[in-house]
Amino acid sequence: MLKPLLLLLLSLPTVCFSQFKITGKVVDKRHKNPVANARVFLDKDTTKYKTDADGAFSITNVKPGEYVLVVSSSDYETYANTLIVYDNNVVVPDINLLLLDELDVVNNKYYKDRERDLSIFKEVFLGRSDNAKQCTILNPDVIFVKYNKLLKKITAFSDEDIEIENKALGYLIKYKLGIFYYRPDGSAYIDGTSAFEELKGSDSDKKRWKKQRQTAYFGSSMHFFRSVVGNQVEEEGFKVLKLTRKPNPDYNTPGYYGLPYIxxxxxxxxxxxxxxxxxxxxxxxxxxxxxxCLYIIYTKKHDRTNVNAINLPAYAPPYATTIITFNEQYAFFGVNGIINPQSIVIEGAWAAAGIATVLPANYFP
Incomplete structure (x- = not known):
């Protein structure tokens, strides 16, 4: 049952400064043997843990919130599941991992359009920001891309972590790609989990990274949803407006090249x-x-670079803008962002940002 947001906001201050622990055990699903040295982490966090010889793990200093717990091992399928940390330590039931079967995949090495489709993947995946120009995918060979003529979309997957060196923000990101598709009309869907490591750098590098991380944070989806939870949307510089889109009766008229909606x-x-x-x-x-549609503007950042990408109205305010369209009745979220990303379509600033501007869940400016 859904209840007004105010009820929850009144209860937040009592737990917002507490820290807790997540513990559990990882075992082989078939043989029930412990899985040692498996990587265990919270999605978008910088801290990583490993299971011990008994398959046990313990994640400490966890703040209240909703997280995706990820377990990864080279011989097993990756596990990812959502959990809530509120006012107690969390004991996770035994995590059962399946051994990887041989994957029946196309050998992309000889796929004639691989470079074209891989280039499109990189542009959509990394984003179109200045930060993306300073990002390098270190192991592109693990990415399988293919254009589906029937569905008219590019799909991609990887059975290994995609490693991204982000010299703009000072992170090495290991991204487990779950789903990726892109259509020529510009629509895209990306879902996966990520682990962050700090890059080594000089004092001047670290100073630059600190500044650029703040720039990436302010106005981001992370910033917006945290301001929603904290009941500080207007104070943090966001304004949410109503945008209606109605079918355009002239769209299918021969020679008409306008938008499909008014x-x-x-x-x-x-x-x-x-x-x-x-x-x-x-x-x-x-x-x-x-x-x-929700029309979200960040009034502390002027940006009209995405006008064509999101087809803004001609009279739109000149700020960084994102449009959210709902595929489902509800989009669920926590302090770390959207939980069911398939529930919405995002256009504009957040969509163009890509992984090049993503920050760890434990980042605070």
Whole structure:
């Protein structure tokens, strides 16, 4: 059952400064033997742990919130599951890993359009920001890409972590790609888990990274959803407006090259966050819902570079802008962002940012 957000906000201060522990054990699903030296981490966190000889692990200093627990081992399928840390230590039931079977995949080495499709993958995956120009995928050979003519989309997957060196923000990112697709109309879907490591650098590098991390954070989806949870949306510089899109009757007319919809932005009528966000029966999880599109602007950053990408109305305010369209009735989120990404379509600043601007879940400016 959904309840007003205010009820949850009143309960947050009592636990927001506490830290807890997550413990558990990893075993082979078939033989029930402990899996030693498996990597265990929280998605988008910089701290990594390993299971001991008995398959046990312990993650310490965990702040309250919703996380994705990831377990990865070279001989097993990757495990990922959502858990909530609220006001107690968390003991995870035994995690059963399946041994990897041989994957029936196309050998991309001789795929004639691999370089073209890989280039598109990199642009969408890394993003179109200045940060993306300073990112390098260190092991592109582990990425399998293919254009599906029937579905008219590029798909990609990897059975190994994709390693990205981000010299803009000072991270080595190991990304476990779950789902990727991209269509010529610009629509894309990316889902996966990531682990962060700090790059080594000089004092001047670290100073530059600190500044650029702050730039990446302010106005980001992480910043927005944290401001929602903290009931500080307007104070943090965000404004949420109503955007309607109605089918354009002229779209299929021969010779017409306009948009498939007619859109109207209600720029003088900001939406109240309490009318969009609700508490769920799961502590630390919220539900975002709206019948039309959400038009989110960050008023502390001027940016019109994504006008063509998101087809902004001509009278749109000149700020960094993101449009959210709902595929499902509710998009669930916590302090670390959207939990069910398939529930929404994101256009604009957040979509163009890519992994080149993503920060660890434990980052605070």
């Amino acid at each position: 859109q109207t932005l209600y720029k003088d009528e900001p939406l109240l966050i309490d009318s969009l966000v609700h508490k769920t029966d799961k502590i630390g999880t919220f539900a975002l819902s709206y019948i039309d």
